[in-house]
Amino acid sequence: MQKVSLVATVLNEAGTVAGLLDSILAQSRQPGEVVIVDGGSSDGTLEVLQSFSERLPLRIIVAPDCNIAQGRNLAIGSAHGPIIASTDAGVRLDPQWLAELAKLLDEGLESVPTTSNQPSVAAGFFLADARTVFETALGATVLPDIEEIDPNKFLPSSRSIAFTKEAWQRVGGYPEWLDYCEDLVFDFKLRRAGFRFAWVPRAIVYFRPRPSLRAFFRQYYRYARGDGKADLWFWRHLARYSAFTIALLIVIGGFWFPPLWALAILGGLAYLYRPYKRLLPRVATLPWTKRIAAILHVPLIRLCGDLAKMAGYPVGVCWRMGHRKRLDRA
Numbered sequence: 337m338q339k340v341s342l343v344a345t346v347l348n349e350a351g352t353v354a355g356l357l358d359s360i361l362a363q364s365r366q367p368g369e370v371v372i373v374d375g376g377s378s379d380g381t382l383e384v385l386q387s388f389s390e391r392l393p394l395r396i397i398v399a400p401d402c403n404i405a406q407g408r409n410l411a412i413g414s415a416h417g418p419i420i421a422s423t424d425a426g427v428r429l430d431p432q433w434l435a436e437l438a439k440l441l442d443e444g445l446e447s448v449p450t451t452s453n454q455p456s457v458a459a460g461f462f463l464a465d466a467r468t469v470f471e472t473a474l475g476a477t478v479l480p481d482i483e484e485i486d487p488n489k490f491l492p493s494s495r496s497i498a499f500t501k502e503a504w505q506r507v508g509g510y511p512e513w514l515d516y517c518e519d520l521v522f523d524f525k526l527r528r529a530g531f532r533f534a535w536v537p538r539a540i541v542y543f544r545p546r547p548s549l550r551a552f553f554r555q556y557y558r559y560a561r562g563d564g565k566a567d568l569w570f571w572r573h574l575a576r577y578s579a580f581t582i583a584l585l586i587v588i589g590g591f592w593f594p595p596l597w598a599l600a601i602l603g604g605l606a607y608l609y610r611p612y613k614r615l616l617p618r619v620a621t622l623p624w625t626k627r628i629a630a631i632l633h634v635p636l637i638r639l640c641g642d643l644a645k646m647a648g649y650p651v652g653v654c655w656r657m658g659h660r661k662r663l664d665r666a
């Protein structure tokens with residue numbers, strides 16, 4: 337088996353990083369090394385990391401003020417293994433996570449000669465680790481079920497991915513000019529370079545959804561701002577603006593022609609169908625009061641997320657226009 341280097345970045349994760357490290361200790365296949373880049377934590381994160389140094393082959397790199405992409409590149413560049421497994425702080429790993437991700441890459445690297453049919457990227461999955469009714473509703477609203485994934489189109493999050501270090505080198509690593517969505521751009525670079533992705537649905541990472549609407553709005557605002565900076569999903573964002581404009585006109589028009597409100601209700605049901613399809617089985621065993629609370633959260637979460645995206649995307653586009661010359665040279 338090839339040596340696997342597990343990498344992550346952290347910033348002020350004193351309350352969560354121990355959970356990640358405990359789940360690394362519980363892996364059925366242990367990493368050859370764990371490289372964690374700290375972006376300048378001030379809350380005791382470093383002390384928690386250091387407390388695991390005798391139980392894990394852990395190297396800690398302190399790089400104040402680096403962004404996530406810079407931290408990932410720094411960790412990977414410092415890693416010694418030919419296989420890189422990437423995750424994030426604030427998650428816990430299924431005990432089989434690393435074994436599942438590394439298995440296919442092992443086979444490719446040990447084959448002589450290697451062929452283009454062997455994967456260079458192993459795409460894991462992630463599930464919500466909800467602790468409250470709100471978090472349960474949020475997970476059902478924004479995260480797809482595993483059955484909804486098209487393996488041929490799935491773009492893995494860097495909270496659950498493994499790839500060869502050679503692939504990372506050949507595409508130039510993560511885009512350090514991006515503060516969010518850096519993992520999507522990295523995925524696109526790998527695909528454009530012709531690297532094969534393998535879908536590994538049993539490589540599961542559990543992460544906790546945001547605990548409040550305010551935190552969720554901020555998260556999705558930043559994601560959409562990253563889309564705008566990276567010039568991602570233009571038509572998807574345009575469709576969202578168009579749909580909300582049409583919906584608003586239908587609602588307003590209903591004051592003069594009330595049958596339009598029936599159309600608005602049908603549109604609302606379609607808008608909420610998939611989140612409710614995911615949510616109802618998850619809350620089936622909860623008390624009725626909690627079930628109703630979760631059901632009522634869904635429209636607010638869906639609307640909040642879309643408003644956050646509509647607010648963040650143009651900010652990112654404006655940033656990109658102002659930095660076009662520098663990006664053209666990158």
